[in-house]
Amino acid sequence: MEQFLTFGIVGLSTAAVYAVIGSGLVLTYVTTGVFNFAHGAAGMLAAFCYWQFTVGWGWPVPAALAVVLLVLAPGFGLTVERVLMRPVQRLGEAERLVMTVALLSGAIAAARWIWNPNEPRPLRVFFADRPAIDLGPATVTWHQALTLAVAVAVAAGLWFVLNRTRTGAEMRATVDDRALVQLTGADPVRASRVAWILGTQLAAIGGILIAPTVALDATQLSLLIVSAYTAAVFGRLRSLPLTFAGAIVVGCLESYLTGYLPQNDYLPGLRLAAPALLLFLALLLFRQPRLRGRDRRLVQVPAPTMRGTAIFAVSTVAFGVLLATVLGEADLVTYAPIFSLGIVALSYVPLAGYAGQISLCQLSMAGIGAVVWGHLGAHGELWALAAAIAVAGAAGALIALPALRFSGVYLALGTAAVAVVLDRWIFTLPAFDVLGVRIALFDQGSVEMAGPRILGLRLDSAGELMVLAAVCLGLASLAVAWLRRSGFGRRLIALRDSEAAYATLGGNLLAAKVAVFALSAGIAGLGGALYGMQQQSITAEQFSLVAGLPIFLVAVIGGLGAVGNGLFAGTAFVGPNLLIGLASWTQNIVSALPALAGMGLGHNPEGIVSRFRRDWEPLGRDRIALPALLGALALGWVLRLGDLINGWTLLVGSLLVGLALRRYAAARQAPKAEPDIPVEWWGVRRPWRASDEEVLARGIAGG
Known part of the structure; x- marks a missing residue:
């Protein structure tokens, strides 16, 4: 007692x-x-x-x-x-x-x-220096x-x-x-x-x-x-x-x-x-009361063109090949997660961007995919990668079942709770048996990871795994773009706009939520498996709630409805490590960057990816600037392969050339200022417009 x-x-x-x-x-x-x-x-x-x-x-x-x-x-x-x-x-x-x-x-x-x-x-x-108070048998x-x-x-x-x-x-x-x-x-x-x-x-x-x-x-x-x-x-x-x-x-x-x-x-x-x-x-x-102050001002999610997404996917793979061939082995280990963590960030697009479901446990789903690959793909069996996606997807579907009762803040709280339970308890469990099947997670330590075997070739170097991750990110981006254009994608947008209206019009909330949670968790599981291959050894701490928050923030900053958000988020999250390589004292600054960028969300709630696309679109349409950029990249790549320049010179030089050609293309395609033509010459020196009649009427009334 x-x-x-x-x-x-x-x-x-x-x-x-x-x-x-x-x-x-x-x-x-x-x-x-x-x-x-x-x-x-x-x-x-x-x-x-x-x-x-x-x-x-x-x-x-x-x-x-x-x-x-x-x-x-x-x-x-x-x-x-x-x-x-x-x-x-x-x-x-x-x-x-x-x-x-x-x-x-x-x-x-x-x-x-x-x-x-x-x-x-x-x-x-x-x-602390005072004696305790006695309350009968207790103090x-x-x-x-x-x-x-x-x-x-x-x-x-x-x-x-x-x-x-x-x-x-x-x-x-x-x-x-x-x-x-x-x-x-x-x-x-x-x-x-x-x-x-x-x-x-x-x-x-x-x-x-x-x-x-x-x-x-x-x-x-x-x-x-x-x-x-x-x-x-x-x-x-x-x-x-x-x-x-x-x-x-x-x-x-x-x-x-x-x-x-x-x-x-x-x-x-x-x-x-x-x-x-x-x-x-x-x-x-507990029955959830109406969320106070809940006003939904949704950002439109335009359907991407498959042609544009295909060009983006090819560019993503080309970027991966470029990095894999110009960076040294040490730099490859540092920057290889650009594409694998980019896939994890891409998993937010169908879930939060299309369906409007906020989740804070996507990195935990990536951890499930990683640990499944670590145990089943120890010898590089490619089927184990499919198993990692499937198991992570099944975990996402399980989360979706109770998530039918959650929305908004409550859904964020529920998924955060799932992440905490996984990293504090489930991921720390030793191996155990279920119905005669041996199940091992992180087994209170680390899990060794190996690269896959494709067509008899074992991919185990940092460069090969980077290219593999880039290919997977490109294919996943194509799949997410196709999803947005499909009937299911349109239903997800309707679900985001109004769950009540979606259900009233005959939509199945359970099926839709389970499907989108499973899909996004499967994408995250793929990213986690690839990330584990690149790291060669993983621990539970790498997939905790706190570790996942910066990735979530960078994905939101990029724009949850943009297919290109995966590459942007991976680059923005991993790229600042360049500062640490230049000066080790910048490590704390780099760790704070995602949070600082997230705090600036109020100035650009639509996301940065859409802005990047608008800024760089003139370059993609210009028949002079685009071939010039491709030629400069090819020339720099040849010089790097010949060891005439180093990898960082190529990357920085390519960026500067791209910025210069972008400005050139924007200037070439800018609309020319129309000369000021007196009103009496409207319809003579320039075509008559439908709005001219209203302008003239207002001028006469004002006179």
Whole structure:
């Protein structure tokens, strides 16, 4: 009994932290309509700053708390609201979600940049020098008592602010109708600002309270938000009392699993994955309320031409051959994932771009494909590649079945929970038997990977595998373009526009979602298998949720409806490694680039690929510039093969020549300015236009 009470007290103190963080998450969502995936990252940064002030610089604890909670946290919240969230407030739910995901990824990268993750940073609990409080058979530390008291004070304070103050009424009304709130004389911008300040302060309080009891690690502290997500879902993203009840369930579950979970090789990861499992179950069991502030402003997805896509596919293969023949072996190892990770990024196009289904577990699906190839394709059997695609597709179909109940933020939460369960538990399992079949994943270590055997030839060099990945990316791009032009592709676009209308008109939601999830997971599985071949050895950490966030961001930046997004995303994600080769100190800058680019989404919500296509289209149509570019590339390639120039000279020179010829082609095809012809000569010196009559009528009326 004493042990049971002890674990119960530990669980309640942990639950108090989750309640504080979860209440800040609910506050931000209820008042602004933004589900902040970076909420836990704000608490993580506050904990690191608190450590820096108290341990690193020796400040007194009260001074450090005052600076973090009253200066840094409000400043961070104001900056996020003003710089990041306000520009995308007019956009749809998906854009606001992507912005907070970018903030999460950027905060983790910034923390690793500022504080070396390889150095331990212990942090003392509050009132560590005071004896514990005896409560019969159990004891309570002063830190635990403080945590519980803070949670109660936060609950009372938030209830009073939201229900008994004018500011709280403004905050609750702003998300429903900003224009109507303005008519009453209230200021919706001020209400959003207050919500972000309070939400960030609550995240900071939770981060500081829990940091002494866990490792001060950027990723671990940021992903504690999964437990707060679960508490918030218990509260239906709107009820603070239910959020606190959910926090108690999560905190006690974690504590009792720690104390009573049987000790064997298969269950340790279950305790780490328990909050994510509980989150997924809560999403399934609880009826989801209407998403507040959910306005859907969809970007059109034009159907690509098969001729243009075929030219793009050939160009992709040519690019792969060019890189494989001009780069050295070390550079090939670095840049080979351009095409394999590009395939993973391409998997977002049918799923999110066509069907409008947000998924944060695509890299996990790639991990499934990689591990299947590693075990079945050890001798290069090509059928194992088909098996990797099929198994990953089956995993995607399984995710789609419960996803029928999810949409928008809930779907993102559900797929994030799946990714956390996979990388914290499933991928860490040792080999086991199911119905006499031996199943091995990463087997608590790494999996050795081999290249395939095609037509009796073993592809095992970095250059050969790069060309293979480029061919697969080109073929996958053709398949995705064909899908968009097919009847199924048109049905997916209809599904994205309105699920209710799709079902009303006779569409089968279950079949459509299962098919598109399976298809996109199969594409990701292909990319994961190719990536594993190039890496030669893979671990579970390479396919975690945090590792997949930058790829997701780069894919969104490229444009989820663009077939060329695979090549763009792979190049944009892997290409900046060039900076690390030139200067090793740029590694932290490179890791933060996807997040920084994602934060700029509000300025170009349609994506960069469509803009690139418009900018380079004149070059493709010009009968002088295009042959000149192809000739320059061929000449440079011959010079490189003859060792007269190095690979980087060829690539940089080709880029400069391409930019110059693009400007030349754009200037040649620019419409010539029409001379200013007096009105009396309209129809004589230039053809008469239908609009001229209206212009003349307005001129006569104005005279």
